Amino acid sequence: MLDALCKGQMPLGLEAVMIISDLLDDSDLKIRLRVPGGEGRLTRPITWCAPTEHMDPTPFLSVNSLVLTTGMGLNVRDFRTWDAYVERLVSVPVSGLAFGLGAAHRELPAGLLQACEVHGLPLMELPPEVPFVLVLRHVDRVIAAERYEELRKGWELADECTRLAADGHSLAEVLKSVANAVNARVAVIDLNAFELVSAGETHGGTARTTLRLPSGASEQFRLAIEGIGSDMVLQPILGPVAAVIGMQLSYTLASRSPLHSREAARFLEALYADRGEPSEPLRRYAIESGFDPAGAWSLVLIGSSEEVVPAKLRAVAWRARVGLQTTFSTVRFMEEAGLTSLLLQDRHGPADLLAAAREFFRDAPELSVVVGESANLSELPLTLQLARRHVGRPGVYPAPPADLAGIVQGLPSPGLVAMCQRLLAPLAYDGAGALRETFDAYLRHSGSSTKICEELFIHRNTLSYRLRKIEDLLKLDLTDGGVRATCMLALGIVAAPH
Numbered sequence: 001m002l003d004a005l006c007k008g009q010m011p012l013g014l015e016a017v018m019i020i021s022d023l024l025d026d027s028d029l030k031i032r033l034r035v036p037g038g039e040g041r042l043t044r045p046i047t048w049c050a051p052t053e054h055m056d057p058t059p060f061l062s063v064n065s066l067v068l069t070t071g072m073g074l075n076v077r078d079f080r081t082w083d084a085y086v087e088r089l090v091s092v093p094v095s096g097l098a099f100g101l102g103a104a105h106r107e108l109p110a111g112l113l114q115a116c117e118v119h120g121l122p123l124m125e126l127p128p129e130v131p132f133v134l135v136l137r138h139v140d141r142v143i144a145a146e147r148y149e150e151l152r153k154g155w156e157l158a159d160e161c162t163r164l165a166a167d168g169h170s171l172a173e174v175l176k177s178v179a180n181a182v183n184a185r186v187a188v189i190d191l192n193a194f195e196l197v198s199a200g201e202t203h204g205g206t207a208r209t210t211l212r213l214p215s216g217a218s219e220q221f222r223l224a225i226e227g228i229g230s231d232m233v234l235q236p237i238l239g240p241v242a243a244v245i246g247m248q249l250s251y252t253l254a255s256r257s258p259l260h261s262r263e264a265a266r267f268l269e270a271l272y273a274d275r276g277e278p279s280e281p282l283r284r285y286a287i288e289s290g291f292d293p294a295g296a297w298s299l300v301l302i303g304s305s306e307e308v309v310p311a312k313l314r315a316v317a318w319r320a321r322v323g324l325q326t327t328f329s330t331v332r333f334m335e336e337a338g339l340t341s342l343l344l345q346d347r348h349g350p351a352d353l354l355a356a357a358r359e360f361f362r363d364a365p366e367l368s369v370v371v372g373e374s375a376n377l378s379e380l381p382l383t384l385q386l387a388r389r390h391v392g393r394p395g396v397y398p399a400p401p402a403d404l405a406g407i408v409q410g411l412p413s414p415g416l417v418a419m420c421q422r423l424l425a426p427l428a429y430d431g432a433g434a435l436r437e438t439f440d441a442y443l444r445h446s447g448s449s450t451k452i453c454e455e456l457f458i459h460r461n462t463l464s465y466r467l468r469k470i471e472d473l474l475k476l477d478l479t480d481g482g483v484r485a486t487c488m489l490a491l492g493i494v495a496a497p498h
Helices: 020-025 079-090 110-119 132-166 171-182 234-253 258-273 280-288 310-324 353-360 380-389 404-409 414-429 434-444 449-456 460-474 481-495
Strands: 032-035 048-051 065-069 096-100 123-126 185-190 195-199 208-213 221-226 297-304 328-336 339-347 367-374 395-398
Touching: 020 123, 020 132, 032 110, 048 132, 065 132, 079 110, 110 123, 132 171, 132 234, 171 185, 171 195, 171 234, 171 310, 185 310, 195 310, 208 234, 221 234, 258 280, 258 328, 258 339, 258 380, 297 310, 297 353, 297 380, 310 328, 310 339, 310 353, 339 380, 353 367, 353 395, 367 380, 414 434, 414 460, 414 481, 434 449, 434 460, 434 481, 449 460
Parallel strands: 048 065, 065 096, 096 123, 367 395
Antiparallel strands: 032 123, 185 195, 185 221, 208 221, 297 339, 297 367, 328 339
């Protein structure tokens, strides 16, 4: 059911296409227009015919019904009675009033003519030889034919969009076909009206209508239609294609989707845990996730730089995933608490991923987004781990090509680990670990006594004593730059998980 109501009309998408002027154009009905009504009233749609002789028929009427009456129950001369009658019809509002002559009135009552003029209600005169049943059948036949045509267009659009989805086209490309069909702007929005993806342009106004997409109870999405530039019936056209959009949306976004979640999550978890050359299982996981193990990779990590509502983080990540499908053939993801990892492959053209990411997250400056590139599968685990270490600062940034931790993680040799442990073993003789802690601070701060003492809350004399002790134990000259670099690497290798 479409939610938005057009002012004074049926819900957009349920209104009929037949209008008042269509009746006047049919010579067989011999209908004569006596009062044209207000501006635009003759183009008002007709939803059905309502024969009635009640003085107050409003309980039996619906918006845009065409009222048929002989005035049998209204054989009065008082203008006030006719005025109240027409006022009630306009309050529904009905599309028009067709008054049949012959049975009760030989001519239109003057009070009715005046009331319709005052309230702007179209008034039509039916000659005695034209029975109501002829008008009823004509209206029903026209509306049925038009609704059948709209249904046919709807299923043709659904077939076209199904073919696009089956051929691997993105959700954005499917929406583009929908936007072209209805000549309007269409967008997929979530329950908070957050827009994930859109296509088309607005025409003929700013009215907005939404149609619920079949996407499950837990993740409800809607298709928003803005600025439609015609009298097209939306419900028959968009009803069938809504199912196609809902299925592709689930394929693209749903966290339980087999292609995106189970295989992709297993692959990403293995990448985060990898410390050396990619194993055969890692290559197999890549293939099962739809990737080419021999190809190049791109990645986008989306995390929180501060307290962010989880729903917003997920919604923005969803929008990025949908948008990136227009640039990359393969987009996979893994969701964790406060972090979404995207892996991308098969880029279309020379698109700038960093620029695209900045556009996706323009309205979410509090998020931390890191963009990276990897030339091959051997490099990908370290690239992912490097990017993850830099998530936290607000904004969108490229991951650095390398850092010390990344270099250390790329050296997983057991012999190298044992060598570094033996080098640093003398510092472990004091159970409190003060010498190891001082040595680490000394190397990180490039020997700056002020920064070291501030961090460790010690006096300069204490620092000098500890440094002499470290040189004695390790039998090393800490004034040598090469020695300091070696020790810093050794500390990183020993500290890294193995």
